[in-house]
Amino acid sequence: MNNKLHCVSKPKKYYSITMSFATRLMSMVLSLQIIAAFLFITAAASSPPSGFTMDLIHRRTNSSSSRHSNPDDLRSSPRADVFFDTSEYLMKLQIGTPPVEIEAVLDTGSEVIWTQCVPCLNCYYQRNIIFDPSKSSTYKERICNTSDHTCDYTLLYGDQSYSEGIFATETITLQSTSGHSYVMPKTLIGCSHNSSGFGATTASGIVGLSLGSLSLISQMGKDMLGAFSYCFSPERTSKISFGSNAIVSGEGTVSTPMFMKKEKPGFYYLNLDAVSVGETRVETLGTPFHAVDGNIVIDSGTTLTYLPASYCSLVRESVEKVVTSAERVTFPDLDTLCYKTNTMDIFPVITMHFSVGADLVLDKNNTYKAMDNGEAICLMILCSPMTPVAEEAVFGNRAQNNFLVSYDRSSLQVSFKPTDCGVTEDKPRDSTSAASFLQFNIKFVLFLVVLSLIRL
Numbered sequence: 001m002n003n004k005l006h007c008v009s010k011p012k013k014y015y016s017i018t019m020s021f022a023t024r025l026m027s028m029v030l031s032l033q034i035i036a037a038f039l040f041i042t043a044a045a046s047s048p049p050s051g052f053t054m055d056l057i058h059r060r061t062n063s064s065s066s067r068h069s070n071p072d073d074l075r076s077s078p079r080a081d082v083f084f085d086t087s088e089y090l091m092k093l094q095i096g097t098p099p100v101e102i103e104a105v106l107d108t109g110s111e112v113i114w115t116q117c118v119p120c121l122n123c124y125y126q127r128n129i130i131f132d133p134s135k136s137s138t139y140k141e142r143i144c145n146t147s148d149h150t151c152d153y154t155l156l157y158g159d160q161s162y163s164e165g166i167f168a169t170e171t172i173t174l175q176s177t178s179g180h181s182y183v184m185p186k187t188l189i190g191c192s193h194n195s196s197g198f199g200a201t202t203a204s205g206i207v208g209l210s211l212g213s214l215s216l217i218s219q220m221g222k223d224m225l226g227a228f229s230y231c232f233s234p235e236r237t238s239k240i241s242f243g244s245n246a247i248v249s250g251e252g253t254v255s256t257p258m259f260m261k262k263e264k265p266g267f268y269y270l271n272l273d274a275v276s277v278g279e280t281r282v283e284t285l286g287t288p289f290h291a292v293d294g295n296i297v298i299d300s301g302t303t304l305t306y307l308p309a310s311y312c313s314l315v316r317e318s319v320e321k322v323v324t325s326a327e328r329v330t331f332p333d334l335d336t337l338c339y340k341t342n343t344m345d346i347f348p349v350i351t352m353h354f355s356v357g358a359d360l361v362l363d364k365n366n367t368y369k370a371m372d373n374g375e376a377i378c379l380m381i382l383c384s385p386m387t388p389v390a391e392e393a394v395f396g397n398r399a400q401n402n403f404l405v406s407y408d409r410s411s412l413q414v415s416f417k418p419t420d421c422g423v424t425e426d427k428p429r430d431s432t433s434a435a436s437f438l439q440f441n442i443k444f445v446l447f448l449v450v451l452s453l454i455r456l
């Protein structure tokens with residue numbers, strides 16, 4: 001299998017984000033479409049597009065044959081523990097030899113798997129010990145053939161958090177249903193030496209699960225069918241499963257087509273036809289948001305749900321029409337509908353209507369949140385542009401709570417099954433209560449820059 005990474009002549013000032021960024025990005029994206037084959041948006045170099053030199057082909061070792069030494073493992077599925085941490089769902093995995101546990105944001109909105117590494121130029125606080133590559137016998141820096149030194153990367157996310165580091169190959173180990181470990185030797189990961197903007201999260205890094213070739217699911221190889229499923233519990237530990245175990249079916253399951261966009265490769269798009277607010281169905285038809293080939297990204301790494309302003313205001317108005325018995329209140333830095341009340345009973349149930357009859361009736365906890373020590377309740381579907389992601393509609397992780405969500409690249413479907421995700425033997429973590437934080441992350445990748453050619 002070939003991966004293509006795009007190369008940039010060293011940009012001088014690639015980290016400069018302003019609101020004009022979106023427009024700049026847009027024009028660059030157009031000129032980049034031709035070379036944007038597998039990676040996410042790679043733009044944002046201040047150098048003109050002519051600075052983009054060439055694609056490179058990087059050959060991976062035949063991973064599918066090396067993954068399974070034990071025949072039992074062919075019938076087993078890798079899986080990992082998942083738990084909530086203030087605004088994100090983190091998954092546990094092990095890296096290195098001997099294996100070291102990390103907890104990383106489970107992110108379907110980005111591609112690269114990375115963890116903080118020592119030495120730190122600029123590290124944020126994480127709960128686990130920071131990974132030390134010098135203590136791992138399987139860690140190998142990737143060498144780039146333009147410069148004969150390490151392959152640097154810079155990643156920027158929608159909430160302006162970023163990670164800078166170098167690419168390396170390393171062993172990743174997951175649990176497996178067979179009882180044996182699922183071992184992924186020579187997995188391409190980012191070793192981050194400079195990252196920031198991770199706020200209240202205690203994660204060690206991010207696990208990208210997008211359609212891009214560097215994501216965890218892509219690097220697992222074809223035998224996992226590009227399939228995975230997770231179940232997000234707001235309070236307890238749950239699981240993410242890969243491969244045959246990830247297929248979701250049975251009573252209550254609804255499925256909707258998965259779309260891919262050439263101009264935004266890697267993202268999982270769904271098509272949202274309408275949102276019902278109580279009994280009122282608010283159609284996208286007749287608004288600029290309407291589409292038939294995907295208009296909303298499903299992103300486990302983004303906390304809230306965002307709709308584009310024109311359509312979102314219709315949804316908001318419908319909520320306002322129902323909630324008449326409470327006084328409006330506002331909060332700084334949170335542009336949404338809030339009311340002075342302590343009960344969710346007065347709010348309408350919100351249903352998302354995805355294409356081909358996939359109706360998701362959302363629990364009120366998925367769409368509203370108590371604020372101000374329970375004195376107020378706010379709608380957690382946001383209209384306002386917070387970042388250059390502005391015009392993207394995003395279906396975030398809070399709205400997905402208590403659904404078993406499966407992504408199946410072979411059938412191009414995303415399925416949802418209402419499930420009490422917290423029904424496990426596992427004790428709740430010593431988690432700092434989510435309610436005390438107002439932290440909404442957007443781990444929707446804006447760009448990935450790889451500074452030089454990768455050689456294998």
Ligand SMILES: *[C@@H]1O[C@H](CO)[C@@H](O)[C@H](O)[C@H]1NC(C)=O
Pocket residue numbers: 062064065
């Ligand atoms: C990779 O492994 C598979 C399964 O063992 C084999 O069929 C295939 O020929 C191998 N490909 C290469 C390039 O070695």
Ligand SMILES: *[C@@H]1O[C@H](CO)[C@@H](O)[C@H](O)[C@H]1NC(C)=O
Pocket residue numbers: 015121122154162164194195
């Ligand atoms: C870390 O990365 C940011 C963004 O690219 C950059 O502005 C900053 O200078 C870097 N810090 C260090 C210590 O390298």
Ligand SMILES: *[C@@H]1O[C@H](CO)[C@@H](O)[C@H](O)[C@H]1NC(C)=O
Pocket residue numbers: 363365
């Ligand atoms: C919603 O959240 C509240 C407060 O955390 C909890 O008491 C209630 O049981 C939740 N409702 C459902 C249906 O999960």
